[in-house]
Amino acid sequence: MDSSKTIYSGASGVSRPDTSAVLNVEEYASSQPDQGRTGYPKPSGQSLSYWLQQVRSDPLLNHRTTKELPNHVDTVVIGSGITGTLTTKHLLETRPDEKVLVLEAREFCSGATGRNAGHCKPDQFRGFGKYEKALGAEQALKILQNEQDTWEALVSYVKENNVDCDLWIGDTLDVPLDDEVADIARDVFDRLRKAGGKVDHIKVTDNPEEAALITRIKGAKACYAWLASTLQPWKLTAHVMRSNIEKGANLQTYTCARKVTNGENGQWIIHTDRGDVACNRVVHATNAYSAAIEPSLRGLITPKPHMCNKVVPPRAWSGTNALQNSYAVLLPDGGLFSINPRSVGDGAIMFGGSNPGQKELDAWVENHPENCTNDGLARIEYVTKHVRDLVEQEFPGWRDAEFGPGEGFDYSWSGIIGLSADGVPFVGELPGKPGQWVCAGHHGHGMARIFTAAPGLVKLINGQSWSETGLPDVYQLTEQRIKRIEEKTAAPKVAII
Numbered sequence: 001m002d003s004s005k006t007i008y009s010g011a012s013g014v015s016r017p018d019t020s021a022v023l024n025v026e027e028y029a030s031s032q033p034d035q036g037r038t039g040y041p042k043p044s045g046q047s048l049s050y051w052l053q054q055v056r057s058d059p060l061l062n063h064r065t066t067k068e069l070p071n072h073v074d075t076v077v078i079g080s081g082i083t084g085t086l087t088t089k090h091l092l093e094t095r096p097d098e099k100v101l102v103l104e105a106r107e108f109c110s111g112a113t114g115r116n117a118g119h120c121k122p123d124q125f126r127g128f129g130k131y132e133k134a135l136g137a138e139q140a141l142k143i144l145q146n147e148q149d150t151w152e153a154l155v156s157y158v159k160e161n162n163v164d165c166d167l168w169i170g171d172t173l174d175v176p177l178d179d180e181v182a183d184i185a186r187d188v189f190d191r192l193r194k195a196g197g198k199v200d201h202i203k204v205t206d207n208p209e210e211a212a213l214i215t216r217i218k219g220a221k222a223c224y225a226w227l228a229s230t231l232q233p234w235k236l237t238a239h240v241m242r243s244n245i246e247k248g249a250n251l252q253t254y255t256c257a258r259k260v261t262n263g264e265n266g267q268w269i270i271h272t273d274r275g276d277v278a279c280n281r282v283v284h285a286t287n288a289y290s291a292a293i294e295p296s297l298r299g300l301i302t303p304k305p306h307m308c309n310k311v312v313p314p315r316a317w318s319g320t321n322a323l324q325n326s327y328a329v330l331l332p333d334g335g336l337f338s339i340n341p342r343s344v345g346d347g348a349i350m351f352g353g354s355n356p357g358q359k360e361l362d363a364w365v366e367n368h369p370e371n372c373t374n375d376g377l378a379r380i381e382y383v384t385k386h387v388r389d390l391v392e393q394e395f396p397g398w399r400d401a402e403f404g405p406g407e408g409f410d411y412s413w414s415g416i417i418g419l420s421a422d423g424v425p426f427v428g429e430l431p432g433k434p435g436q437w438v439c440a441g442h443h444g445h446g447m448a449r450i451f452t453a454a455p456g457l458v459k460l461i462n463g464q465s466w467s468e469t470g471l472p473d474v475y476q477l478t479e480q481r482i483k484r485i486e487e488k489t490a491a492p493k494v495a496i497i
């Protein structure tokens, strides 16, 4: 196979001239919507994710550390997802004498972090082709290394702090369901190896029969396996936030920040529905919603609803027959099913990713843009249908299994991902707004990025250089990067390609 023939399609994947097949390299983000849209978090009527359903009696959900908002603090962190919560942690650790206020528009951690598919899967090869072409081999290798570092940091935190969040560590399997996608995956893997990337920790099975045995997926054409995790993301974030509060953080839920304006002596004023707060520093940890409060981010970070299904496996797929791995099942059109069984939890299986039904949802949102931050969507049958088809066609015996009450397809909910206009997150100080910092635009992949991106942001806040953050250079928010994106007005839009 001549890998020099590889060309790179739009943001959603890698393809070659001799095939229409596409290898998905941007989980959960199969298409780029109209980039101008934005919105604040939906104030009521959100769907409850499986994770949020499990914690209904937790007082952190509507916690307010003080009855009233303080008038003045050192830092206001807007957003209580994993980004805002970890940024607060590192600020408190490095600036113990300073006051940090965390504003959350709704319940604690009720954005994407509290609604995702529960996967922390460091990309160890699939994205290399796209990143290499767009950003060069050095940055591409750095991105893969950063994802590995992020996963290790998350696992270390959970282990060192005994966090009760159902952490599972085991082999995640990338499984092409089509010969052409398998060929493209092999090309990308070879290119990574030739570029000096680490590949020894990836177990490759090219033989379809063997791959079907390993993966238990009938139509598997290959299998790439490496270590990753699944976890209960709300519980992990809550653990960090509880420790933040013990260290002096002030968390104010149900407090939407509406605007940031100039105050006196270089301060910033945060205008909320409950009054104003003056501060020296602002951290925008608002991910998908970033452009609503910070208009300069419009077109750079765009909200898009995504679905996740919870499935209780039938008895034939339970007990010793339960799934033992997490998966990315790769379809020929660039679609992807992320499959995350709660192997050390209750055994329920989360199906996320961008399955073909997601395209239909994207098209509907394009025509109804007022839904771009609607995480009240639930039970979207045309997305669930594809999950049903997958398990019935590919998991032997599933279709004929006996389903009693309480087994099978239970529920699906929505969350809002924050698409970055060039496909990688924005970390750094807002140009022209000294003291305002951003860590956002994590696509459907933040769990494999934020455990290093948030501490990296705090290093920058503390005056350290970009290289000291250890993050890939392309994550840095700079005026030049914004200019490059703005000049590239036409597709491809997720676009670094």
Ligand SMILES: Cc1cc2nc3c(=O)[nH]c(=O)nc-3n(C[C@H](O)[C@H](O)[C@H](O)COP(=O)(O)OP(=O)(O)OC[C@H]3O[C@@H](n4cnc5c(N)ncnc54)[C@H](O)[C@@H]3O)c2cc1C
Pocket: 028, 040, 041, 078, 079, 080, 081, 082, 083, 084, 103, 104, 105, 106, 108, 109, 110, 111, 112, 113, 114, 115, 116, 117, 118, 119, 120, 121, 255, 256, 257, 258, 285, 286, 287, 288, 289, 290, 293, 306, 307, 308, 338, 352, 353, 414, 415, 416, 417, 439, 440, 442, 443, 444, 445, 446, 447, 448, 450
């Ligand atoms: C359905 C779905 C499945 C996903 N699956 C995975 C997965 O399996 N693996 C993975 O790595 N990633 C996944 N992701 C992506 C991942 O969840 C995100 O990248 C990550 O959680 C982003 O974290 P965050 O803290 O930056 O943003 P969020 O968790 O969205 O937090 C931002 C917070 O800011 C608050 N906020 C926003 N604006 C304001 C305001 N003006 N005032 C006050 N508060 C405000 C919001 O309410 C929200 O709580 C998925 C996302 C979705 C939607």
